Amino acid sequence: MKIAVFPGSFDPITLGHVDIVERALPLFDKIVVALGRNATKNYMFPEAQRLAWLEETFKGESKISIAQYTGLTTKFCSELGAQFILRGLRNPADFEFEKAIAQTNRKLKGDLETVFLLTSSGLSAISSSIVRDVIRNNGDYQQFVPKAVHQL
Numbered sequence: 001m002k003i004a005v006f007p008g009s010f011d012p013i014t015l016g017h018v019d020i021v022e023r024a025l026p027l028f029d030k031i032v033v034a035l036g037r038n039a040t041k042n043y044m045f046p047e048a049q050r051l052a053w054l055e056e057t058f059k060g061e062s063k064i065s066i067a068q069y070t071g072l073t074t075k076f077c078s079e080l081g082a083q084f085i086l087r088g089l090r091n092p093a094d095f096e097f098e099k100a101i102a103q104t105n106r107k108l109k110g111d112l113e114t115v116f117l118l119t120s121s122g123l124s125a126i127s128s129s130i131v132r133d134v135i136r137n138n139g140d141y142q143q144f145v146p147k148a149v150h151q152l
Ligand code: ADP
Pocket: 007, 008, 009, 010, 011, 014, 015, 016, 017, 020, 086, 087, 088, 089, 090, 094, 118, 119, 120, 123, 124, 125, 126, 127, 128
């Protein structure tokens, strides 16, 4: 059974995240969308809210489950028996950042592969941080997020 973990903050989940997960579905038997708790990050939305949005967005898909974890992503993958980490790439900055994390993760757990999917054209400008800015300033953020997040 091929299990992938898609880790992130999802503060909030965007159409960019949804696209990566849906396109990865044919590659894996199971995808665990996992909300990681990072002590150094200040989140805009509470964890329970971010988890509820993930549950609602992916509720119709039996291959997808939602989880929350604290600590190293590699350790969480071991606990789940996941062999893959799934990440999205939007631009060169993502590449450099993701490369360092993926190489470190492989040092920590040699049999764990990170699989990258390129962002779909049209979605590459979407990031949770920009969406948060749009929300703070009362802009039309709905076009960037799945239905579950339309009502704040
Ligand atoms: P993190 O806090 O770990 O960066 P995010 O929730 O911001 O978590 O992102 C999780 C993953 O989704 C990352 O791999 C990120 O590159 C990817 N991602 C975010 N937005 C997009 C997008 N528009 N297109 C493709 N991948 C994306």
